[in-house]
Amino acid sequence: MQDKPNISAEDSPKTTFVLSKNGRPLLIEPDLDFIRMLGKHTPGIYKKCMQCGTCSATCELSPDPEPFPRKEMAWASWGMKDLLLGDPDVWLCHQCNDCSAKCPRDVKPGDVMAGIRQAGVIRWSFPSFLGKWASEPQSVIFLLAIPTLLLILALYLKDPIANVLGIIEPTGERIIYPYSSMFPHWLLISFFMFFSILASASGIIGAIRFWKAMKTTFPRKNPASAKSLFSSIIVTLKKIIFHDDFSKCTESAPRLWSHMLVLFGFAGLSLVTFWIITIRINPFIQGDFIYPFSFWSPWKILANLGGAAVLAGILLMIMDRYKGKESAHTGKYFDWLLLGTILIVVITGYITEVLHYVRLDPHRHLAYFTHLVFVLGLILYLPYSKLAHIFYRTTALIYDEYTGRNVEISTVVNANLTVNSDGEDSPRQEEETASEQGNATTQNGS
Amino acid sequence: MNANAKPLLVIGGGIGGMTAAVDAAEIGYKVILVEKEAYLGGRVMRMHRYFPKMCPPTCGFEINTRRIKQNPRITVHTMATVEEITDEAGDLRAKIRIRPKYVTDMHLIADSMTEKLTTERVNDFNYGMDKTKALYMPHDMAYPPGYVLDREALSETDAEKLNEICPPGAIDLEMTEKRIAVDIGAVIIATGWRPYDATKLDYLGFGQCQNVITNVMMERLAAMGGPTAGEIVRPSDGKKAENIAFVQCAGSRDENHLPYCSAVCCMGSLKQVRYIREKNENAKITVFYIDVRTIGREEKFYYDLLEDENVSFIKGKVAKISEEPGSENLVLDVEDTITRENLHKGFDMVVLATGMVPNTPDFKIPFELKYDDYGFTDGVTNFDGVYTVGCAKRPCDVSRTTKDSTAATLKAIQCLNRGE
Secondary structure (H helix, E strand, C coil): CCCCCCCCCCCCCCCEEEECCCCCEEEEECCHHHHHHHHCCCCCCHHHCCCCCHHHHHCCCCCCECCCCHHHHHHHHHCCHHHHHCCCHHHHCCCCCHHHHHCCCCCCHHHHHHHHHHHHHHHHCCCHHHHHHCCCHHHHHHHHHHHHHHHHHHHHHHHHHHHHHCCCCCCCCCCCCCHHHCCCHHHHHHHHHHHHHHHHHHHHHHHHHHHHHHHHHCCCCCCCCCCCHHHHHHHHHHHHHHCCCHHHCCCCCHHHHHHHHHHHHHHHHHHHHHHHHHHHCCCCCCCCCCCCCCCCCHHHHHHHHHHHHHHHHHHHHHHHHHCCCCCCCCCCHHHHHHHHHHHHHHHHHHHHHHHHHCCCCCHHHHHHHHHHHHHHHHHHCCCCCHHHHHHHHHHHHHHHHHCCCCCCCCCCCCCCCECCCCCCCCECCCCCHHHHHHHHHHHHHC | CCCCCCCEEEECCCHHHHHHHHHHHHHCCCEEEECCCCCCCHHHHHCCCCCCCCCCHHHHHHHHHHHHHHCCCEEEECCEEEEEEEEECCEEEEEEEECCCCECCCCCCCHHHHCCCCCEEECHHHCCCCEEECEECCCCCCCCCCCEECCCCCCHHHHHHHHHHCCCCCECCCCCCEEEEEEECEEEECCCEEECCHHHCHHHCECCECCEEEHHHHHHHHCCCCCCCCCCECCCCCCECCEEEEEEEECECCCCCECCCCCCHHHHHHHHHHHHHHHCCCCEEEEEECCCCCCHHHHHHHHHHHCCCCEEEEECCCCEEEECCCCCCEEEEEEECCCCEEEEEEECEEEEEECEEECHHHCCCCCCCCECCCCCECCCCCCCCEEECHHHCCCCCHHHHHHHHHHHHHHHHHHHHCCC
């Protein structure tokens, strides 16, 4: 497995499978690049999978009808990329690794699922070259350069723009030590707001693409348990906030706490940010606004607590990966990129704060600039990094509720299933499992 | 043949060792058969029936013991282990340790006498499912015949009682272990196997749920000489088991336990399905499997069972066994990989088809021998004349073991004759 190709965003040779009238595949042309790419995600050879079903039966999140990840492991072995990338189940997995710990072949289905998700992010994200960059180590320099250059450009243009628009930074007695001397407040807000909207729009485009793919690939709908789109969204949001799924994991229980800390930490930080953004129109702070806040301001306290929560959560996550527990994922670049970015964001944030309190010039500006570069990176790459799970997992969870997946057994094989991510319909069908077994043998033997 | 040939040392008195001993001795070679238990027959003696013919192992055993009894060239040492094998320029010498039996075999002991004893011991012959008195007969057909005394289990009061209840001189508590040294010409290793420790399979509930038993325990439950005199009942309440699950590959084909296939468990379970069907016509049986590995003509054995409507086969490895809340009934979590459904099925009793592990790791033969990662050995060592048979080599069934033994015996005889 020396010369495994990199994950390619372009459409690699199409997975095709011709089906006979009874729905059994006559011919499957596996996507070999996809198989090799997934191979990089697991320490062993995942094609050793013998389809025993331990993973599906062990998984606490897997629904009873058509459980995962056993079927995904079969499709992965066959390189059925289109089927996997449009599979909502791949995102229902929270990678608690109960399956990997129990797997009798040690093929780590949890890692394979993570690999499929990464391929999904690349495939559905827009523009997808950014998704590709976010997944390969050699492109890290580009990832770093984009936010850095954008910020330098913003700093370079801040005075001309301010002159043109006639913006004057408010000064006054209350502002005791202006933070905005480097990065004026108006610029900060508009600049970051612009890119946040851009990233969110891109993420939503990806989510819509994914939704369409799920609809064509897995159009099953169980009328008995299907919910309306609105209530699906509500149920999903509740699930996310209360970490219902995480709390079912047994193998890596700390994941529940680390994810909660990071999520709620960021929620706190976002709240503070939005509070400040609304400075000009916020009746509660207008008048006696002192920027930056004093250390004992309730908002500053909330921000510091939020930062601390994120830091604690991220350290827990890193520890979880370093524990060397065989079941825990081996730590992939995609994974580490996000962990590292968040860690740098939090640390530079605190350094900036401390340097600011001790009035240390110009170091604080350097720290502040670094902090902003990484914050911008986090925002810019929201739809391309591992953080894209915010869009894709949420979408899959909503789809899950919307189609009534969780409740009743629906083993009915859909006769006219069409699978094509590019929108061209080609007659395809979900294969029957009986032939799945037979083919798995021949595939593994080849 | 070489009239002065040195004896052949056979380590292990199970079916493999007995076959080798009889084969060599009947050609005319001297054989020293060493068995660590008090009786010959090994694991096979604890089986209810053989597959695929469904005949009891006792008849073959009876023939073999008679051949051993009648053959003056075979010396049997039970309760004995080989302590050391030394090689001095091609002259092999073995040191054998014989543990004391404390029974002189000079006088007859009867069950009516042992009943007066109060101390009991866990009956390992029945895999701990019942108890015997401290002075006990290993099993009904034990050879060498006679009682054995479990000195460690015996209480002091019972020790004093022994001289009163048994004929004088029948018991000798002063008996000590013996060490003998013998010159040998070749070695056959037939140390066999033991079932994989099912308590290591915590997710399958063995040891936590009373009604989860192993396949070897099922053999004893079905056997007339077993703890239930052949009644297949639940350990928790002694009720007839009506709805039974077989869990295949319990530990085998699993990187976390035994990475290899134990080769006999599929046929073993199918055989046990027949025990249950013969004894209870209403019993419902479900076999959970990854693949049913019945090879060659054994395939028919499986196909015949497929036609039995009380027996169902579900393709899927059981991931978890737990007790239903408030009862001793069991729930199995498994994915039916054919219908693609996670099942949570309830049963009265579950039989784990535990795999085979070689006895070698805790019964190391004291000379340099090459073992594989799991303790199996091909008998490769730095001197000639060592051959392995049966489950010491790899997991296998009885028929393959006996063929192994006959083949190894021929090789060993060539070695015994070399000095001529």
